[in-house]
Amino acid sequence: MQFLRKVDSFRTIPKDLSEGTVTGAVLTMVAAVLCGVLFVCELAAFVTMETQTRIVMDSNQDKMLKINFDVTMSDLSCDHVTVGVYSHGFGGDRLNITRNIQRQRIDHQGNDKGHAYTDDELLELDSNEQQLTEQEQAEYDSDWSSSSDSFRHDNFDGVIESHDYTMLLFYADWCPPCRAFKPVWNEFEASANRPTSNNIVDADGKPLGKGLRVLKINCVDFRQACVDESIQSFPAVRLYRRTLGAAKKFSNYEGERSVKGLYEFLKTEVAKRHLHVGAKHHSVFAEGCRIKGFVEVSRVPGTLHIEAKTSDSKMLNGAFTNVSHTVHHLSFGEESPLLTGGGLPIPQQYKQHIAPLDGRTFNVDRFHQAPHHYIKVVSTTFESLNGLRSYQMTHQHRMANIPKKATPQAKFSYDLAPVEVIVSEERKKKWYDFFTSALAIVGGTYTVMGLTSGLCNMASRSFKQRVGKLG
Secondary structure: OOHHHOOOOOOOOOOHHHHOOOHHHHHHHHHHHHHHHHHHHHHHHHHOOOEEEEEEEEOOOOOOEEEEEEEEOOOHHHHHEEEEEEOOOOOEEEEEOOOOOEEEEEEEOOOOOOOOOOOHHHHHHHHHHHOOOOOHHHHHHEOOOOOOOOOOOOOOOHHHHHOOEEEEEOOOOOHHHHHHHHHHHHHHHHOOOOOOOOOOOOOOOEEEEEEEEEEOOOOOOHHHHHHHOOOOOOEEEEEOOEEEEEOOOOEEEEOOOOHHHHHHHHHHHHHOOOOOOOOOOOOOOOEEEEEEEEEEOOOEEEEEEEEEEEOOOOOOOHOOOOEEEEEEEEEEEEOOHHHHOOOOOOOOOHHOOOOOOOOEEEOOOOOOEEEEEEEEEEEEHHHHHEEEEEEEEEEEEEEEOOOOOOEEEEEEEEEEEEEEEEEEEEEEOOHHHHHHHHHHHHHHHHHHHHHHHHHHHHHHHHHHHHHOOOO
16 A cells, blocks of 8 residues: 555645635636536537548449439420430430320410411511521622632522522523623622612511622532522522521512612512511410429430420421420439438438429520530438438530421430449547547646646735735
């Protein structure tokens, strides 16, 4: 026992040699409160679970991927909606989906029950929405006189489609009547191509302006274009009218080869059409269609697309359909109520990436456009939830321009990441970290308070000596 007392590192001081002070009592209470607060904070940190993530190579060996969708097409009736999947791998399989899909008719809000566009409305809207660069406009406004000028002259259809009316002279340099007629045509061309001076109006008395272009084409340099247009003699004058179909519409000029005769013919033909009727975009169908279901596809990149089709009872010009839509739900993989119904504490930063498109609307306000969605799918495993597997995704989209004769499609292109996210929950502190911190709090607090008490006592004694109150 005597030996143990010799190695005692925590020797006590007899009470007769110690003295209690008010300062020491205050600092003792402060130390006790501080220790209690810090201990509670450390205990809270110890019992708190922290979400941890790590990235590994994707271990999912499933051969199929399930796509769940619930989409409302605002202006496509259920009779004309088709859903398909195009796979970018294994031969590029294209599948039209009919199973596991429900179609529900949705009424429009408002009085307009929908009606088809007239040809004049389509032409006006298509013309108003046409956007050409300065280079493209210069290309389509130029004469096809020589194949060695600065223009390509490789799109005759583009010339016709870029103007409401295009009046063309087909000629050959070796043709004597062509050479005799060419000065007259040049005078007429220069005058008619000035929008402020040609005085050409449509059936409503509205000026044609820049919607008219007068050109000439040399059938020696551009023989194939003249062959395609079935030109059989020279000179030949035609007035082409811009159309929306594959077949061109034109009128042949057989009158007097004079500026006056050409103008009279031009005015008469243009006055037959209503070119500016104040057309606006409107609903075509009296209802929309809500499409809900799922499809299982190979786990390779692909595209889910929704578009219009011709029904058994009604033909449809698919190029002018509207694929505006609202995504009520879009997700990948098996839908677990634990994920969607809040049954398990899935961290919010993961929930928001399970179905980020839900509730979003994508409207199209012009012809020949369609929303194109790009989705990156990432396999995710929640280790703390018994290995629950899900898919997160990131989303971007753009309004894609569609060729004029193509049918717009609402596309959802998806690609699977080659990695997998593992989500686990761990305590922020290990048990030994907690005990180490607790001891450090107690020891450190009382050490600091002891030093503070000693300094206060020294200061007090020094002050009393100076004022003569100490022995």
